Amino acid sequence: GGGGGSSSSSSSSNENDHSRLEKERLSRAISLYCREINYVATLGSSLFKSIPRNLLQYSAEDVDSFYKFVYEDVIEGKNNNANNENVMTKAQARAVLQLSEECNDLVEIKKAYRKMSMQLHPDRFVGLERTQEEEERSNDAFAKVKIAYESLNSGIRTNKDGGKVRSWYESLGGRARTNFIGPIPLVSMDVAKEELLKGDNKCALAGLTPDTVMAFVTRNQMAASV
Secondary structure (H helix, E strand, O other): OHHHHHHHHHHHHHHHHHHHHHHHHHHHHHHHOHHHHHHHHHHHOHHHHHOOHHHOOOOEOOHHHHHHHHHHHHOOOHHHOOOOOOOOOHHHHHHHOOOOOOOOOHHHHHHHHHHHHHHHOHHHHOOOOOOHHHHHHHHHHHHHHHHHHHHHOOOOOEEOHHHOEEOHHHHOOHHHOOOOEOOOOOOOHHHHHHHHHOOOOOOOOOOOOHHHHHHHHHHHHHHHOO
16 A cells, blocks of 8 residues: 555656646746747737737647637637537526526635535435436536536636636636646746757747637637626
């Protein structure tokens, strides 16, 4: 038992070290090419010309994660597809959690989620005689409660522990978006050059189309007013 715990702890430590090094590497790369990144952004929307580079939030994730949790939602609107059983509109989510139509209070949302999760959790029905139809109905209701909670936590500006603000962009996809890294802090240009240029590192920039950039800008502004 002790050996297994030690192995698990060692594995977790290695993963944390890898994550820390990856974030440091990304921080240096973004810092080194901060000016170029900002310029590419201004090509998509002139709004970025009025925002100092050091006031912007920078983040990173792999392409698959971006398309699944961000692009398909914002650009293609797949998360508003009524035929997708794994997603629902925020109005539907509020109805599932028995919240008011205008509720955006995350404390109330979490309270409603916990209450209904406890009521519908499969462990509460252990030992009870139920028909297969009753089991399927309660399991489906329990799953919908989880989806509803994720839906109401996706695409909303929220306060994290300690009063830290989570941006609309970061909140997209909810907890399932595990490959997102951010916000990534900037370091001095000297540090960025020293660490990146001494190794075999290569960087390239490719901007999004103006229509795509404006879609994100518009959604972000809408979320800010919620």
